[in-house]
Amino acid sequence: MIRLDNVTKYYATAQGRKYVFKNLSFELPEKTNIGVLGLNGSGKTTLLRMIGGIDYPNEGCIDITGSISWPLGLSGGTQNSLSGRENASFVCRVYGQNAEAIEEKLAFILDFSELGDYFDLPVKTYSSGMRSKLMFAMSMAFDFDIYLIDEITAVGDARFRAKSQQALLDKRKRSNYIMVSHNVNDLIKDSDSLLVLGRGDVQLFSDTAQGLAYYKEIVQAKK
Amino acid sequence: MDQRSSWQIQKAVFHALAIRELKTRFGGYRLGYFWAVFEPLSHILVLSALFSLIREDSGFYNAPFPVFFATGILSFFVFQKLVVTSQNSIKANLGLFGFRQVKPFDAILVRGLVEFGILLFTMVVLAWLGAWFFALPTLPHDPLKALLVLAILFSFGLGVGFVTAVIGVMHEEWAQFINTLMRPLYFISGIFVPLAALPEQYHVYLLWNPLLHGLEQFRSAWIAGYPADQTSLLYLAVWSLPALLLGLVYFRANRIRVLMS
Numbered sequence: 001m002i003r004l005d006n007v008t009k010y011y012a013t014a015q016g017r018k019y020v021f022k023n024l025s026f027e028l029p030e031k032t033n034i035g036v037l038g039l040n041g042s043g044k045t046t047l048l049r050m051i052g053g054i055d056y057p058n059e060g061c062i063d064i065t066g067s068i069s070w071p072l073g074l075s076g077g078t079q080n081s082l083s084g085r086e087n088a089s090f091v092c093r094v095y096g097q098n099a100e101a102i103e104e105k106l107a108f109i110l111d112f113s114e115l116g117d118y119f120d121l122p123v124k125t126y127s128s129g130m131r132s133k134l135m136f137a138m139s140m141a142f143d144f145d146i147y148l149i150d151e152i153t154a155v156g157d158a159r160f161r162a163k164s165q166q167a168l169l170d171k172r173k174r175s176n177y178i179m180v181s182h183n184v185n186d187l188i189k190d191s192d193s194l195l196v197l198g199r200g201d202v203q204l205f206s207d208t209a210q211g212l213a214y215y216k217e218i219v220q221a222k223k
Numbered sequence: 224m225d226q227r228s229s230w231q232i233q234k235a236v237f238h239a240l241a242i243r244e245l246k247t248r249f250g251g252y253r254l255g256y257f258w259a260v261f262e263p264l265s266h267i268l269v270l271s272a273l274f275s276l277i278r279e280d281s282g283f284y285n286a287p288f289p290v291f292f293a294t295g296i297l298s299f300f301v302f303q304k305l306v307v308t309s310q311n312s313i314k315a316n317l318g319l320f321g322f323r324q325v326k327p328f329d330a331i332l333v334r335g336l337v338e339f340g341i342l343l344f345t346m347v348v349l350a351w352l353g354a355w356f357f358a359l360p361t362l363p364h365d366p367l368k369a370l371l372v373l374a375i376l377f378s379f380g381l382g383v384g385f386v387t388a389v390i391g392v393m394h395e396e397w398a399q400f401i402n403t404l405m406r407p408l409y410f411i412s413g414i415f416v417p418l419a420a421l422p423e424q425y426h427v428y429l430l431w432n433p434l435l436h437g438l439e440q441f442r443s444a445w446i447a448g449y450p451a452d453q454t455s456l457l458y459l460a461v462w463s464l465p466a467l468l469l470g471l472v473y474f475r476a477n478r479i480r481v482l483m484s
Contacts, residue, residue, distance in 0.1 A: 011483070053323030056479050068323070076321030079243060086246055093239035094324050096227055 002028040002051060002146070002178075006060035009046060020046050023060070026204055028195075033172070035187035035208070036180045037215045038197030039222060044180045045074070045150060047197070051178065052148050066145035073150035077135050080124040084115055084134050087123060091138050105141040112167070113137035114160070133160060140167050147177040188212060236324050240333040243319070248337070260345050263300060267292045267349075270415070283417050286446045290359055295414040297346050298441040301373055302434060303405055304338050305380030310391035310398050312384075313481055320482060327481055328474065331388045335381045343373075360446075368444035372456065376437045379463035382470030389477045413438045419450050426453065433462035 007024040010017040020043040028034060038044045049055035050062060052071040070077060078087045088109045092102040110119050113133045115126075123131060139147065147168070168177070178195075181187045188194075194211030196203050198218050205211030227235075249255030271288040275281065283291050309331055316330040353359040363369045390397050412434040418426060429435055436454040443451035 054321055055482070070322050074321065076318045078318045078321075079247075079316065080318065081247055082243065082250075086243070086250075090239050090243050090319065091322065093242065094235055094322055096231060096235040 001030055001063070001065045003063045004057075004060065005063065007050070007057040007062060008059040009043070009050065009055075009057050021057075021202075024202055025060075026202060028178070028204070029193065029206070031176060032192045033176050033190060034178045034193050034195055035191030036178060036195045036197065037184065037187065037211070039218065042197040044197055045071075047202075048148050048150055048178065048180060049074070069139050069142070069144040069147045071148040071150055072136060072139050073132070077138075078123045078131065081122050083122055084113070084119045084126070085110075087134070088138055088141075092141075095142060108141050109134070109137045112140055129157070136164055140164075140171070143171075144175055147171065147175055147179075149177050149179040149181075151181055184212065184215075232324050233329075236326075236329050237333055240316070240319075240325070240329055241337055243316075244334055244337040247315075248341070259341050260348050263293070263296050263345055264349065266296045270296075283420065284446070284450060285360075285448045286442070287359055289353060289357070290361055290446065291417075291442070292414065293346075293349055293353070293361075294442045294445045295412075295438050297342060297349075298373065298376060298438050299409065299412055299414055299434065301339065301342055301376040302380040302383075302437070303408070304342065305335050305377070305384045306387055307402060307405065308334060308338050309381075309384030309388040310401070312388050313392050327388070327478060331385055331474070332381070335377070335384055339373075339377050363445045364447035365444045369441060372437060372441040372444055372459070375456070375460050375463045376434075376441075378467045379433070379437070379459070382463065382465075382467035385467075385470035385474040389474055389481055392481050393477065408432075408434060411435070417442075417450070418453055430454070433459050 004024055004026055007021055008019070009021045009024075010019045036044050036047070046055060048071045050057055051064070052068060053064075054071065054076075079090070082090070085106060088106055089102055092105050097105060113119070113130075113136070115130060115134060118126060118130060123134070126134070149168075171177075179187065179191065188208050191208060192206070194205045194208050194215070196205065196211050196215050196218070203211075203214060205214065248259075267289055270292045274288050274292075282288050286294070312331045312334040313327045316325070316327075319325045319330070320327065350361040350363075353361040387398070387401055390401065411429065411432055413429075418429065418435065418439055421429070430453065436456070436459045439449075439451045439454040440456050440459065443449045
Protein backbone atom coordinates (compact mmCIF):
# COMPACT_ATOMS: atom_id res chain seq x y z
CA MET A 1 0.00 0.00 0.00
CA ILE A 2 1.19 3.49 -0.81
CA ARG A 3 -0.57 6.43 0.78
CA LEU A 4 0.37 10.07 0.55
CA ASP A 5 -1.01 12.19 3.33
CA ASN A 6 -1.07 15.95 2.91
CA VAL A 7 2.25 15.98 1.10
CA THR A 8 3.78 19.32 0.27
CA LYS A 9 7.01 19.47 -1.65
CA TYR A 10 8.95 22.51 -2.71
CA TYR A 11 12.47 23.30 -3.73
CA ALA A 12 14.15 26.34 -2.24
CA THR A 13 15.62 28.37 -5.08
CA ALA A 14 17.14 31.81 -5.43
CA GLN A 15 13.68 33.02 -6.50
CA GLY A 16 11.94 31.64 -3.45
CA ARG A 17 10.12 28.37 -3.01
CA LYS A 18 9.12 26.50 -6.11
CA TYR A 19 6.21 24.26 -5.19
CA VAL A 20 5.90 20.89 -6.87
CA PHE A 21 3.00 19.61 -4.77
CA LYS A 22 0.74 21.32 -2.28
CA ASN A 23 -1.27 19.30 0.26
CA LEU A 24 -1.37 16.24 -1.93
CA SER A 25 -3.29 13.24 -0.60
CA PHE A 26 -4.13 10.01 -2.36
CA GLU A 27 -3.84 6.28 -1.95
CA LEU A 28 -2.65 3.97 -4.67
CA PRO A 29 -4.65 0.75 -4.98
CA GLU A 30 -2.82 -2.49 -4.28
CA LYS A 31 -1.93 -5.09 -6.88
CA THR A 32 -2.29 -2.57 -9.64
CA ASN A 33 0.10 -1.48 -12.34
CA ILE A 34 0.07 2.25 -12.47
CA GLY A 35 1.17 4.45 -15.32
CA VAL A 36 2.13 8.02 -14.50
CA LEU A 37 1.43 10.73 -17.06
CA GLY A 38 2.23 14.38 -16.84
CA LEU A 39 3.91 17.23 -18.66
CA ASN A 40 7.57 18.00 -18.16
CA GLY A 41 8.06 19.61 -14.79
CA SER A 42 4.78 18.34 -13.36
CA GLY A 43 6.66 16.38 -10.69
CA LYS A 44 6.61 12.81 -12.01
CA THR A 45 10.20 12.13 -11.09
CA THR A 46 9.90 13.91 -7.75
CA LEU A 47 6.87 11.78 -6.93
CA LEU A 48 8.73 8.61 -7.85
CA ARG A 49 11.74 9.64 -5.79
CA MET A 50 9.58 10.40 -2.76
CA ILE A 51 7.78 7.07 -3.01
CA GLY A 52 11.20 5.47 -3.43
CA GLY A 53 12.35 7.03 -0.17
CA ILE A 54 15.29 8.93 -1.64
CA ASP A 55 13.62 12.33 -1.48
CA TYR A 56 11.44 13.72 1.27
CA PRO A 57 8.28 15.78 1.42
CA ASN A 58 8.66 19.11 3.20
CA GLU A 59 5.36 18.49 4.94
CA GLY A 60 3.06 15.52 5.30
CA CYS A 61 4.01 11.90 5.14
CA ILE A 62 4.11 8.90 2.87
CA ASP A 63 3.10 5.49 4.24
CA ILE A 64 4.30 2.40 2.49
CA THR A 65 3.93 -1.29 3.17
CA GLY A 66 5.68 -3.94 1.16
CA SER A 67 9.04 -3.80 -0.54
CA ILE A 68 9.71 -1.13 -3.11
CA SER A 69 12.56 -1.05 -5.60
CA TRP A 70 14.87 1.89 -5.96
CA PRO A 71 13.69 4.18 -8.77
CA LEU A 72 14.96 2.57 -11.96
CA GLY A 73 16.18 4.69 -14.79
CA LEU A 74 17.24 7.58 -12.59
CA SER A 75 20.79 8.73 -12.17
CA GLY A 76 22.53 7.57 -9.03
CA GLY A 77 22.71 4.12 -7.56
CA THR A 78 26.35 3.54 -8.33
CA GLN A 79 29.64 4.58 -6.80
CA ASN A 80 31.57 5.21 -9.96
CA SER A 81 35.09 4.46 -8.81
CA LEU A 82 34.00 0.95 -7.87
CA SER A 83 33.53 -1.80 -10.43
CA GLY A 84 30.15 -3.10 -11.53
CA ARG A 85 30.74 -6.22 -9.47
CA GLU A 86 31.56 -4.20 -6.35
CA ASN A 87 28.50 -2.03 -6.84
CA ALA A 88 26.33 -5.11 -7.30
CA SER A 89 27.81 -6.67 -4.14
CA PHE A 90 27.08 -3.45 -2.30
CA VAL A 91 23.41 -3.63 -3.21
CA CYS A 92 23.23 -7.31 -2.26
CA ARG A 93 24.73 -6.51 1.14
CA VAL A 94 22.34 -3.61 1.68
CA TYR A 95 19.53 -6.06 1.02
CA GLY A 96 21.02 -8.41 3.61
CA GLN A 97 22.05 -11.28 1.35
CA ASN A 98 24.52 -13.84 2.67
CA ALA A 99 27.74 -14.74 0.86
CA GLU A 100 26.15 -17.63 -1.02
CA ALA A 101 23.18 -15.61 -2.24
CA ILE A 102 25.51 -12.79 -3.27
CA GLU A 103 27.49 -15.14 -5.51
CA GLU A 104 24.27 -16.30 -7.12
CA LYS A 105 22.98 -12.78 -7.68
CA LEU A 106 26.32 -11.59 -9.03
CA ALA A 107 26.28 -14.41 -11.57
CA PHE A 108 22.76 -13.42 -12.59
CA ILE A 109 23.63 -9.73 -12.85
CA LEU A 110 26.75 -10.44 -14.92
CA ASP A 111 24.73 -12.62 -17.25
CA PHE A 112 21.74 -10.32 -17.58
CA SER A 113 23.69 -7.08 -17.94
CA GLU A 114 25.89 -8.55 -20.72
CA LEU A 115 28.76 -6.45 -19.43
CA GLY A 116 31.40 -9.20 -19.77
CA ASP A 117 34.86 -7.99 -18.82
CA TYR A 118 33.53 -4.55 -18.02
CA PHE A 119 31.82 -6.01 -14.96
CA ASP A 120 35.18 -5.85 -13.19
CA LEU A 121 36.08 -2.36 -14.37
CA PRO A 122 35.13 0.89 -12.59
CA VAL A 123 31.66 2.14 -13.47
CA LYS A 124 33.15 5.48 -14.54
CA THR A 125 34.55 3.69 -17.61
CA TYR A 126 31.03 2.64 -18.66
CA SER A 127 28.93 4.25 -21.33
CA SER A 128 25.54 5.49 -20.13
CA GLY A 129 23.90 2.51 -21.81
CA MET A 130 26.14 0.07 -19.95
CA ARG A 131 25.41 1.80 -16.68
CA SER A 132 21.67 1.55 -17.26
CA LYS A 133 22.04 -2.13 -18.12
CA LEU A 134 23.88 -2.71 -14.85
CA MET A 135 21.24 -0.87 -12.85
CA PHE A 136 18.45 -2.73 -14.57
CA ALA A 137 20.10 -6.12 -14.11
CA MET A 138 20.63 -5.36 -10.40
CA SER A 139 16.96 -4.60 -9.92
CA MET A 140 15.95 -7.79 -11.74
CA ALA A 141 18.07 -9.80 -9.29
CA PHE A 142 15.60 -9.02 -6.51
CA ASP A 143 11.89 -9.61 -6.14
CA PHE A 144 10.22 -6.40 -5.08
CA ASP A 145 6.50 -6.03 -4.52
CA ILE A 146 6.53 -2.78 -6.44
CA TYR A 147 8.97 -1.58 -9.07
CA LEU A 148 9.45 2.13 -9.61
CA ILE A 149 10.36 2.75 -13.21
CA ASP A 150 11.29 6.04 -14.82
CA GLU A 151 11.52 5.92 -18.61
CA ILE A 152 12.95 2.43 -18.62
CA THR A 153 12.39 2.20 -22.36
CA ALA A 154 15.61 4.18 -22.71
CA VAL A 155 17.72 1.22 -21.58
CA GLY A 156 20.15 -0.16 -24.09
CA ASP A 157 19.68 -1.13 -27.74
CA ALA A 158 16.54 -2.61 -29.27
CA ARG A 159 17.51 -6.18 -28.41
CA PHE A 160 18.28 -5.43 -24.77
CA ARG A 161 15.09 -3.41 -24.60
CA ALA A 162 13.08 -6.41 -25.72
CA LYS A 163 14.85 -8.56 -23.17
CA SER A 164 14.18 -6.09 -20.35
CA GLN A 165 10.52 -5.80 -21.37
CA GLN A 166 10.28 -9.59 -21.17
CA ALA A 167 11.97 -9.66 -17.76
CA LEU A 168 9.54 -7.04 -16.49
CA LEU A 169 6.66 -9.03 -17.91
CA ASP A 170 7.84 -12.10 -15.98
CA LYS A 171 8.12 -10.06 -12.82
CA ARG A 172 4.52 -8.98 -13.20
CA LYS A 173 3.32 -12.36 -12.07
CA ARG A 174 4.15 -11.38 -8.52
CA SER A 175 5.13 -7.74 -8.68
CA ASN A 176 3.50 -4.53 -9.74
CA TYR A 177 5.00 -1.36 -11.03
CA ILE A 178 4.59 2.36 -11.04
CA MET A 179 5.92 3.56 -14.36
CA VAL A 180 6.67 6.97 -15.78
CA SER A 181 6.90 7.16 -19.53
CA HIS A 182 6.41 9.59 -22.36
CA ASN A 183 5.46 6.73 -24.60
CA VAL A 184 1.72 7.07 -23.93
CA ASN A 185 0.65 4.07 -26.02
CA ASP A 186 2.94 1.59 -24.25
CA LEU A 187 1.90 2.99 -20.92
CA ILE A 188 -1.81 2.60 -21.62
CA LYS A 189 -1.35 -0.92 -22.95
CA ASP A 190 0.43 -2.20 -19.83
CA SER A 191 -1.20 -0.26 -17.02
CA ASP A 192 -4.36 -0.95 -15.04
CA SER A 193 -4.67 2.59 -13.72
CA LEU A 194 -3.38 5.97 -14.70
CA LEU A 195 -2.07 8.66 -12.42
CA VAL A 196 -2.25 12.00 -14.19
CA LEU A 197 -0.25 14.92 -12.87
CA GLY A 198 -1.64 18.28 -13.79
CA ARG A 199 -0.28 21.47 -12.37
CA GLY A 200 0.09 20.62 -8.68
CA ASP A 201 -2.94 18.33 -8.60
CA VAL A 202 -2.94 14.60 -9.13
CA GLN A 203 -5.83 12.46 -10.35
CA LEU A 204 -6.08 8.72 -10.31
CA PHE A 205 -8.10 6.97 -13.03
CA SER A 206 -8.99 3.32 -12.79
CA ASP A 207 -10.27 3.66 -16.35
CA THR A 208 -7.20 4.30 -18.49
CA ALA A 209 -9.21 5.71 -21.41
CA GLN A 210 -10.71 8.33 -19.15
CA GLY A 211 -7.28 9.15 -17.78
CA LEU A 212 -5.86 9.52 -21.24
CA ALA A 213 -8.65 11.89 -22.22
CA TYR A 214 -7.93 14.00 -19.15
CA TYR A 215 -4.21 14.02 -19.96
CA LYS A 216 -4.94 15.17 -23.51
CA GLU A 217 -7.00 18.02 -22.09
CA ILE A 218 -4.00 19.12 -20.07
CA VAL A 219 -1.76 18.93 -23.11
CA GLN A 220 -4.29 20.95 -25.14
CA ALA A 221 -4.62 23.58 -22.43
CA LYS A 222 -0.87 23.93 -22.44
CA LYS A 223 -0.85 24.64 -26.16
CA MET B 224 11.29 -10.15 -0.30
CA ASP B 225 11.55 -10.94 3.41
CA GLN B 226 10.51 -8.33 5.89
CA ARG B 227 13.55 -7.23 7.91
CA SER B 228 13.69 -5.37 11.20
CA SER B 229 15.06 -1.83 11.23
CA TRP B 230 18.16 -3.01 13.04
CA GLN B 231 18.80 -5.76 10.50
CA ILE B 232 18.61 -3.20 7.70
CA GLN B 233 20.85 -0.78 9.58
CA LYS B 234 23.42 -3.50 10.20
CA ALA B 235 23.37 -4.53 6.55
CA VAL B 236 23.94 -0.92 5.47
CA PHE B 237 26.86 -0.45 7.90
CA HIS B 238 28.41 -3.66 6.66
CA ALA B 239 27.98 -2.76 2.99
CA LEU B 240 29.38 0.75 3.50
CA ALA B 241 32.35 -0.47 5.54
CA ILE B 242 33.37 -2.85 2.76
CA ARG B 243 32.82 -0.14 0.19
CA GLU B 244 35.09 2.25 2.17
CA LEU B 245 37.82 -0.35 2.54
CA LYS B 246 37.57 -1.19 -1.18
CA THR B 247 38.21 2.38 -2.26
CA ARG B 248 40.88 2.91 0.39
CA PHE B 249 42.84 -0.26 -0.20
CA GLY B 250 41.42 -1.87 -3.32
CA GLY B 251 42.76 0.54 -5.93
CA TYR B 252 46.42 0.02 -5.26
CA ARG B 253 48.25 -2.70 -3.38
CA LEU B 254 50.27 -0.18 -1.40
CA GLY B 255 47.18 0.98 0.49
CA TYR B 256 48.03 -0.84 3.69
CA PHE B 257 51.62 0.32 3.44
CA TRP B 258 50.57 3.96 3.13
CA ALA B 259 48.26 3.71 6.14
CA VAL B 260 51.26 2.78 8.29
CA PHE B 261 53.85 4.79 6.39
CA GLU B 262 52.22 8.21 6.70
CA PRO B 263 52.39 8.43 10.52
CA LEU B 264 55.69 6.52 10.45
CA SER B 265 57.25 9.18 8.22
CA HIS B 266 56.26 11.91 10.69
CA ILE B 267 57.71 9.85 13.56
CA LEU B 268 61.00 9.15 11.77
CA VAL B 269 61.58 12.72 10.63
CA LEU B 270 60.80 14.21 14.03
CA SER B 271 62.88 11.59 15.87
CA ALA B 272 65.88 12.17 13.61
CA LEU B 273 65.54 15.94 13.95
CA PHE B 274 65.28 15.91 17.72
CA SER B 275 68.13 13.43 18.10
CA LEU B 276 70.33 15.90 16.25
CA ILE B 277 69.37 19.04 18.13
CA ARG B 278 69.01 17.57 21.59
CA GLU B 279 71.57 15.77 23.68
CA ASP B 280 69.26 13.32 25.40
CA SER B 281 67.41 10.58 23.53
CA GLY B 282 63.87 11.29 24.65
CA PHE B 283 61.47 13.08 26.97
CA TYR B 284 61.01 11.71 30.47
CA ASN B 285 60.58 7.98 30.18
CA ALA B 286 59.84 8.03 26.47
CA PRO B 287 62.42 7.63 23.72
CA PHE B 288 61.74 10.06 20.86
CA PRO B 289 60.02 7.55 18.53
CA VAL B 290 57.59 6.49 21.26
CA PHE B 291 56.99 10.09 22.31
CA PHE B 292 56.21 11.25 18.77
CA ALA B 293 54.21 8.15 17.87
CA THR B 294 51.85 8.58 20.82
CA GLY B 295 51.42 12.26 19.99
CA ILE B 296 50.92 11.93 16.24
CA LEU B 297 48.63 8.92 16.30
CA SER B 298 46.29 10.34 18.92
CA PHE B 299 46.29 13.67 17.08
CA PHE B 300 45.39 11.86 13.86
CA VAL B 301 42.32 10.30 15.52
CA PHE B 302 40.88 13.81 15.66
CA GLN B 303 42.43 15.30 12.54
CA LYS B 304 41.79 12.45 10.10
CA LEU B 305 38.14 12.25 11.09
CA VAL B 306 37.60 15.96 10.62
CA VAL B 307 39.33 15.98 7.23
CA THR B 308 38.00 12.75 5.73
CA SER B 309 34.42 13.46 6.79
CA GLN B 310 34.34 16.41 4.40
CA ASN B 311 34.01 14.09 1.43
CA SER B 312 31.94 11.38 3.04
CA ILE B 313 28.67 12.63 1.55
CA LYS B 314 30.00 13.58 -1.85
CA ALA B 315 31.88 10.31 -2.30
CA ASN B 316 28.73 8.27 -1.63
CA LEU B 317 26.19 10.45 -3.41
CA GLY B 318 25.28 7.74 -5.91
CA LEU B 319 24.63 5.23 -3.15
CA PHE B 320 21.92 7.39 -1.59
CA GLY B 321 19.83 6.23 -4.55
CA PHE B 322 19.02 3.25 -2.33
CA ARG B 323 16.47 4.17 0.28
CA GLN B 324 18.25 2.27 3.06
CA VAL B 325 21.50 4.21 2.68
CA LYS B 326 21.57 7.64 4.30
CA PRO B 327 24.28 10.30 4.63
CA PHE B 328 24.37 9.65 8.38
CA ASP B 329 25.48 6.07 7.74
CA ALA B 330 28.16 7.19 5.31
CA ILE B 331 29.66 9.69 7.76
CA LEU B 332 29.58 7.33 10.73
CA VAL B 333 31.01 4.37 8.81
CA ARG B 334 33.79 6.44 7.30
CA GLY B 335 34.69 7.70 10.78
CA LEU B 336 34.72 4.18 12.21
CA VAL B 337 36.80 2.85 9.33
CA GLU B 338 39.28 5.70 9.76
CA PHE B 339 39.47 4.99 13.50
CA GLY B 340 39.93 1.28 12.84
CA ILE B 341 42.79 1.95 10.43
CA LEU B 342 44.52 4.13 13.05
CA LEU B 343 44.13 1.45 15.74
CA PHE B 344 45.57 -1.09 13.31
CA THR B 345 48.46 1.29 12.60
CA MET B 346 49.14 1.69 16.33
CA VAL B 347 49.38 -2.06 16.79
CA VAL B 348 51.67 -2.46 13.78
CA LEU B 349 53.96 0.38 14.85
CA ALA B 350 54.10 -0.80 18.46
CA TRP B 351 55.04 -4.25 17.22
CA LEU B 352 57.65 -2.92 14.77
CA GLY B 353 59.20 -0.75 17.47
CA ALA B 354 59.35 -3.49 20.05
CA TRP B 355 60.53 -6.21 17.69
CA PHE B 356 63.17 -4.43 15.63
CA PHE B 357 64.30 -1.57 17.84
CA ALA B 358 63.66 -2.98 21.32
CA LEU B 359 61.69 0.16 22.17
CA PRO B 360 59.33 0.16 25.18
CA THR B 361 56.21 0.45 23.04
CA LEU B 362 53.68 -1.42 25.16
CA PRO B 363 51.01 0.71 26.81
CA HIS B 364 51.37 1.19 30.53
CA ASP B 365 47.61 1.65 31.08
CA PRO B 366 45.84 0.27 27.99
CA LEU B 367 42.32 0.85 29.28
CA LYS B 368 42.94 4.52 29.90
CA ALA B 369 44.64 4.78 26.51
CA LEU B 370 41.51 3.36 24.88
CA LEU B 371 39.32 5.73 26.85
CA VAL B 372 41.32 8.74 25.68
CA LEU B 373 41.10 7.51 22.09
CA ALA B 374 37.36 6.97 22.41
CA ILE B 375 36.87 10.54 23.61
CA LEU B 376 39.12 11.91 20.87
CA PHE B 377 37.10 9.83 18.40
CA SER B 378 33.80 11.31 19.55
CA PHE B 379 35.36 14.79 19.33
CA GLY B 380 36.55 14.14 15.78
CA LEU B 381 33.24 12.55 14.81
CA GLY B 382 31.23 15.47 16.17
CA VAL B 383 33.31 18.00 14.23
CA GLY B 384 33.24 15.54 11.32
CA PHE B 385 29.45 15.70 11.14
CA VAL B 386 29.79 19.46 10.75
CA THR B 387 32.55 19.28 8.15
CA ALA B 388 30.58 16.67 6.21
CA VAL B 389 27.71 19.15 5.82
CA ILE B 390 30.11 22.00 5.07
CA GLY B 391 31.82 19.82 2.47
CA VAL B 392 28.68 19.78 0.32
CA MET B 393 26.86 22.98 1.27
CA HIS B 394 29.62 25.52 1.89
CA GLU B 395 32.54 24.24 -0.09
CA GLU B 396 34.38 27.54 0.17
CA TRP B 397 34.72 26.92 3.89
CA ALA B 398 36.14 23.42 3.54
CA GLN B 399 39.58 24.73 2.63
CA PHE B 400 39.46 26.92 5.72
CA ILE B 401 39.04 23.87 7.95
CA ASN B 402 42.01 22.13 6.38
CA THR B 403 44.10 25.25 6.90
CA LEU B 404 43.01 25.37 10.53
CA MET B 405 44.35 21.85 11.05
CA ARG B 406 47.91 22.94 10.37
CA PRO B 407 48.43 25.27 13.34
CA LEU B 408 46.68 22.67 15.50
CA TYR B 409 49.46 20.27 14.57
CA PHE B 410 51.95 22.68 16.17
CA ILE B 411 50.10 23.71 19.32
CA SER B 412 48.68 20.37 20.44
CA GLY B 413 51.82 19.04 22.06
CA ILE B 414 53.12 16.76 19.32
CA PHE B 415 56.66 18.16 19.49
CA VAL B 416 57.40 18.87 23.14
CA PRO B 417 55.79 17.83 26.42
CA LEU B 418 53.90 20.63 28.08
CA ALA B 419 56.13 20.33 31.15
CA ALA B 420 59.18 21.16 29.03
CA LEU B 421 57.71 24.47 27.88
CA PRO B 422 58.10 27.76 29.79
CA GLU B 423 55.51 27.93 32.54
CA GLN B 424 54.11 31.35 31.61
CA TYR B 425 52.69 29.99 28.32
CA HIS B 426 50.90 27.03 29.90
CA VAL B 427 47.83 29.06 30.72
CA TYR B 428 47.28 29.84 27.03
CA LEU B 429 48.22 26.45 25.63
CA LEU B 430 45.93 24.67 28.05
CA TRP B 431 42.85 26.17 26.39
CA ASN B 432 43.38 23.69 23.55
CA PRO B 433 41.48 20.47 24.35
CA LEU B 434 43.63 18.46 21.96
CA LEU B 435 46.70 19.20 24.09
CA HIS B 436 44.87 17.61 26.99
CA GLY B 437 44.02 14.61 24.84
CA LEU B 438 47.57 14.08 23.62
CA GLU B 439 49.18 14.50 27.03
CA GLN B 440 46.63 12.23 28.69
CA PHE B 441 47.15 9.62 25.99
CA ARG B 442 50.90 9.74 26.60
CA SER B 443 50.51 9.41 30.34
CA ALA B 444 48.37 6.33 29.69
CA TRP B 445 50.91 4.83 27.35
CA ILE B 446 54.18 5.85 28.99
CA ALA B 447 54.73 4.97 32.65
CA GLY B 448 55.75 7.97 34.70
CA TYR B 449 54.93 10.56 32.03
CA PRO B 450 53.98 13.79 33.83
CA ALA B 451 50.50 14.93 32.81
CA ASP B 452 49.03 16.36 35.98
CA GLN B 453 48.39 19.73 34.35
CA THR B 454 46.03 18.27 31.81
CA SER B 455 42.74 16.58 32.42
CA LEU B 456 40.65 13.99 30.67
CA LEU B 457 37.57 15.72 31.96
CA TYR B 458 38.47 18.93 30.13
CA LEU B 459 38.79 16.98 26.89
CA ALA B 460 35.43 15.33 27.54
CA VAL B 461 33.81 18.69 28.31
CA TRP B 462 34.72 19.74 24.77
CA SER B 463 34.18 16.42 23.03
CA LEU B 464 30.75 15.37 24.15
CA PRO B 465 29.08 18.73 23.43
CA ALA B 466 30.94 18.76 20.10
CA LEU B 467 29.43 15.37 19.27
CA LEU B 468 25.99 16.52 20.35
CA LEU B 469 26.16 19.79 18.42
CA GLY B 470 27.60 18.03 15.39
CA LEU B 471 24.69 15.59 15.36
CA VAL B 472 22.15 18.40 15.82
CA TYR B 473 23.71 20.45 13.01
CA PHE B 474 23.72 17.43 10.75
CA ARG B 475 20.15 16.54 11.66
CA ALA B 476 18.99 20.04 10.79
CA ASN B 477 20.63 19.74 7.37
CA ARG B 478 20.14 16.05 6.63
CA ILE B 479 17.75 16.65 3.73
CA ARG B 480 19.41 19.75 2.36
CA VAL B 481 22.75 17.95 1.93
CA LEU B 482 21.10 15.71 -0.65
CA MET B 483 19.83 18.65 -2.69
CA SER B 484 23.04 20.51 -3.31
